[in-house]
Amino acid sequence: QTPSGKYYVSVVCEVPEMECSFSENRTICLDLGVKDYCVTNEKVHYPNPKPLEAALKQLKREQRCLSRKTKGSHRYERQRVKTARLHERIVNIRTDYQQKLSTAIIREASVIGTESLQVKELLMQDDTYLSRRISDCAWGEFLRQLKYKAQWYGRKLIQADPHFPSSQLCSVCGHPNPAVKDLSVRTWTCPVCGIVHDRDENAAMNIEHEIIRILAMRQ
Numbered sequence: 001q002t003p004s005g006k007y008y009v010s011v012v013c014e015v016p017e018m019e020c021s022f023s024e025n026r027t028i029c030l031d032l033g034v035k036d037y038c039v040t041n042e043k044v045h046y047p048n049p050k051p052l053e054a055a056l057k058q059l060k061r062e063q064r065c066l067s068r069k070t071k072g073s074h075r076y077e078r079q080r081v082k083t084a085r086l087h088e089r090i091v092n093i094r095t096d097y098q099q100k101l102s103t104a105i106i107r108e109a110s111v112i113g114t115e116s117l118q119v120k121e122l123l124m125q126d127d128t129y130l131s132r133r134i135s136d137c138a139w140g141e142f143l144r145q146l147k148y149k150a151q152w153y154g155r156k157l158i159q160a161d162p163h164f165p166s167s168q169l170c171s172v173c174g175h176p177n178p179a180v181k182d183l184s185v186r187t188w189t190c191p192v193c194g195i196v197h198d199r200d201e202n203a204a205m206n207i208e209h210e211i212i213r214i215l216a217m218r219q
Contacts, residue, residue, distance in 0.1 A: 003084035028105055029113035029211055031166065031203040032142070034133045035186075037101070039200035041113075041208040046101060051093040052136040059086055094138055102145040106153055112146060113211030115203075116162040130183075160210045170195065171205035 001007050029041040037048040052059075062083045069076035105112060117139050123131050143159075150157040160166065168180045170190040180188055180199065189196050 002088060004081055004088050005084075006088075026109040027111040027113060027208060027211065028109040029204050029208040030105070030115075031200050031207060032115065032117060032137070032139050033200050034130070034137060036200060037097075037137065039204050041204040043198075043201050043204075045200070048137065049093060049097045050133070050136055051090045051097075053133065055086060055090050059083075059090075062086055094136075095141075098138070098142045098145055102142060102149055106146065106149045106155055109155070111156045111158065111211070111215070112150060113158050113160065113207050114143060114146065115164065115166055115207055116159040117143075118162050156215075158211050158214055160207055160214070164207075164210055166203040166206040166210070167199060169202075169206050170197065171202045171209065 027041070030038040031040075032038050034048065036045045038046050040046075062079070066076070066079045066083050069079050119134065119140055122134050125131055147157055149155075165176065168176050168178060170177065170193060172195045173190060173193040175190055175192040177188060177190070179185065186199050187196060188199070
């Protein structure tokens with residue numbers, strides 16, 4: 001039973017092996033972010049639905065209303081269920097988007113490359129606003145879905161080292177630019193080769209280079 005009063009039943013059954021057509025020898029690498037949910041090495045931007053941010057004003061109002069009710073009363077219970085349903089709706093929007101996006105990516109490629117995010121460290125920052133937006137993305141759940149779907153469909157899911165500086169390297173000449181550590185820098189020009197980079201697109205291409213290197217080492 002969920003806090004909103006709904007019941008769910010799980011049924012275990014055997015199913016035949018799933019078949020899924022996909023592009024042979026196609027590698028899709030993802031740079032996960034907050035502005036866009038993820039950007040691929042093919043410069044495809046997937047928008048971030050931001051379900052918590054969209055419902056935050058209403059959620060604050062409902063929680064404030066709940067705090068004014070007498071605990072144990074009928075009005076408190078009605079407001080508690082109303083607040084729980086709003087939380088449930090936020091989770092459902094996020095989960096639906098992640099399931100559809102992860103399935104679409106798995107169907108399109110035989111190799112999927114991502115970065116290894118240390119989400120707990122990111123959430124320990126002093127910036128409360130940024131921490132809330134990171135929590136709203138739920139990257140850990142998205143990567144979990146990619147992992148088990150890759151196993152289902154026989155894909156290769158490879159993750160780059162957590163300390164790999166994907167955003168700071170020029171994807172053309174490899175020159176490191178420490179100034180890109182500032183998250184407000186969305187575009188930058190390489191001082192060596194003069195190429196203008198979009199922060200997320202450049203990171204996705206660097207992840208692709210790293211994934212290709214890891215694949216070559218494993219062969």
